[in-house]
Amino acid sequence: MTKIWILLKIQLLNFFGVNKMLHTKDIKEKQKFIFFAISATIGLVGCSLLSYLYSNSMASAFVMLGDIGMLLPIMLVSTSAMVLFTTIYKVSGILFGYKDYDMIIALPVTVRQIVGSRILLLYSMNIVFTFLIMVPAGAVFAIHTAPGLAFYLIFILTILLIPLVPIIIATVIGAIITMIAAKFKHISFISIILSLAFLFGIMYLSMNSSKVTEAQIIDMAKSLSEKIYRVYPLSKLFSEALVDYNLNSLLLYVLISLGSFIIFTMFISINYRAINTLLTTTRSKSNYKMKALVSSSQFGALYKREIKRYFNSSFYVMNTSIGMIMLLILSITFLVVGAGPLEQILEMPGFAELITKAAPLVVSVFLGMSCTTGSSISLEGKHIWIAKSIPVHAITIFLSKIAVNLTLTVPVILVSSTLLIIKLHPSLFEIIMLYITPLVYAVFSATVGIIINLLFPILEWKSEVTVLKQSIASILSMLVGLASVAIPIMIAIFLKDISISFIVLGTTVIIALINMAMYGYLKTKGEIKFRAL
Numbered sequence: 001m002t003k004i005w006i007l008l009k010i011q012l013l014n015f016f017g018v019n020k021m022l023h024t025k026d027i028k029e030k031q032k033f034i035f036f037a038i039s040a041t042i043g044l045v046g047c048s049l050l051s052y053l054y055s056n057s058m059a060s061a062f063v064m065l066g067d068i069g070m071l072l073p074i075m076l077v078s079t080s081a082m083v084l085f086t087t088i089y090k091v092s093g094i095l096f097g098y099k100d101y102d103m104i105i106a107l108p109v110t111v112r113q114i115v116g117s118r119i120l121l122l123y124s125m126n127i128v129f130t131f132l133i134m135v136p137a138g139a140v141f142a143i144h145t146a147p148g149l150a151f152y153l154i155f156i157l158t159i160l161l162i163p164l165v166p167i168i169i170a171t172v173i174g175a176i177i178t179m180i181a182a183k184f185k186h187i188s189f190i191s192i193i194l195s196l197a198f199l200f201g202i203m204y205l206s207m208n209s210s211k212v213t214e215a216q217i218i219d220m221a222k223s224l225s226e227k228i229y230r231v232y233p234l235s236k237l238f239s240e241a242l243v244d245y246n247l248n249s250l251l252l253y254v255l256i257s258l259g260s261f262i263i264f265t266m267f268i269s270i271n272y273r274a275i276n277t278l279l280t281t282t283r284s285k286s287n288y289k290m291k292a293l294v295s296s297s298q299f300g301a302l303y304k305r306e307i308k309r310y311f312n313s314s315f316y317v318m319n320t321s322i323g324m325i326m327l328l329i330l331s332i333t334f335l336v337v338g339a340g341p342l343e344q345i346l347e348m349p350g351f352a353e354l355i356t357k358a359a360p361l362v363v364s365v366f367l368g369m370s371c372t373t374g375s376s377i378s379l380e381g382k383h384i385w386i387a388k389s390i391p392v393h394a395i396t397i398f399l400s401k402i403a404v405n406l407t408l409t410v411p412v413i414l415v416s417s418t419l420l421i422i423k424l425h426p427s428l429f430e431i432i433m434l435y436i437t438p439l440v441y442a443v444f445s446a447t448v449g450i451i452i453n454l455l456f457p458i459l460e461w462k463s464e465v466t467v468l469k470q471s472i473a474s475i476l477s478m479l480v481g482l483a484s485v486a487i488p489i490m491i492a493i494f495l496k497d498i499s500i501s502f503i504v505l506g507t508t509v510i511i512a513l514i515n516m517a518m519y520g521y522l523k524t525k526g527e528i529k530f531r532a533l
Contacts, residue, residue, distance in 0.1 A: 091174030323369025360437030368481025373449030
């Protein structure tokens with residue numbers, strides 16, 4: 001057991017960059033880590049506050065329905081769904097197929113200890129999300145019901161077990177996707193298709209389940225719990241244990257969660273080498289033929305290299321395309337449903353007019369979630385010397401990475417904006433801005449990602465997950481992109497005396513000027529920073 005904790009400790013220290021911070025003599029590296037730690041803390045506090053507000057809103061609705069006990073099982077299902085979805089793309093790279101597999105497997109430790117440490121790493125990452133959602137929900141429930149000490153003891157025990165079953169399901173789904181993809185020639189492409197199919201399925205079920213009016217919720221209040229329990233049976237045991245203090249349900253919940261997790265870990269341990277070999281085996285052509293070589297311009301060659309690198313990683317694609325997927329789905333949904341029903345559901349008079357005039361900013365919100373450049377330099381890793389040694393200016397390398405981001409965002413912007421125009425029937429000025437504003441923001445998001453990654457690079461990593469999910473650059477790139485759109489939207493909402501069209505135009509001009517300034521920075525100081533990496 002001691003070796004499992006040692007392996008887990010090493011993995012956690014390396015995963016979050018703590019080990020490097022503790023042993024580096026570079027003051028700037030320590031400052032970067034401290035900045036990241038402060039930013040992460042602020043982000044976690046913000047997420048906790050949002051979770052509390054959401055739970056409180058849900059609780060108010062359930063109080064009206066006379067069933068406050070439904071709050072916790074619903075939040076349990078939400079948490080489990082989040083753990084499931086986020087873990088699917090972490091399985092390959094953390095549990096299986098990680099870069100230092102050969103080195104780890106050669107250490108004087110058993111396979112069971114390696115598997116135990118890896119699964120505990122997945123658990124450690126997911127328990128953070130679990131606490132962010134369930135602790136605020138538990139606090140809201142406690143405020144409304146004033147439970148006794150038994151509630152808090154049971155609550156602590158049960159939330160510690162919440163991630164276990166979703167991790168099992170996610171590992172199975174992730175392994176199946178990887179295994180099926182490995183049977184085909186283009187492994188990453190098939191993996192992306194299967195992952196997108198799963199994502200669309202989840203979104204479709206979620207949207208269908210949310211098409212319920214307030215009156216319908218009141219009518220089906222009695223059957224609401226049955227629907228939740230049918231979706232996730234463990235939620236019934238969870239509710240009975242927490243709300244009704246049913247010890248039998250608590251015992252059964254613990255046995256199912258913990259027992260299935262232990263059995264699953266033992267199964268993985270016994271078959272670990274075989275599973276890892278099966279999932280990492282790739283197909284190669286036996287009838288390779290030499291073809292004529294095709295030359296390209298410097299930019300063209302670099303762009304082909306970057307786009308190939310992007311689509312060769314299903315995790316990279318899924319992690320950076322979610323914003324564009326959501327934008328496309330919401331645009332299609334808006335075309336079918338319209339602003340009227342949304343106005344009634346949100347109880348916001350004038351919402352239809354607001355969304356019509358502020359549509360360019362609304363579309364731009366999703367661009368911050370689809371920034372591929374925030375980690376593109378870090379993904380060069382130890383091979384960055386190749387990019388630095390070729391006879392090409394750094395600005396050309398930057399532009400090739402920005403072009404990949406625009407390849408992802410521009411087509412979706414054009415399609416989504418066109419769908420909104422069809423439904424909204426805006427004026428000529430609004431039509432123009434509905435295309436120009438998101439395109440300007442697309443350039444901004446891609447360019448700011450490059451600059452932030454230059455300032456906060458991570459070139460030593462074992463898994464892409466570290467670069468794409470936990471790095472300072474990837475998180476800051478998304479936050480800056482979202483903040484740049486959130487500010488004008490908040491101004492449009494609270495300063496109603498100012499014309500929304502003027503805000504959209506002013507914001508577009510400001511962002512365009514910032515884009516020009518950032519290009520100048522990349523062409524001068526960016527060259528110096530890149531060569532110094």
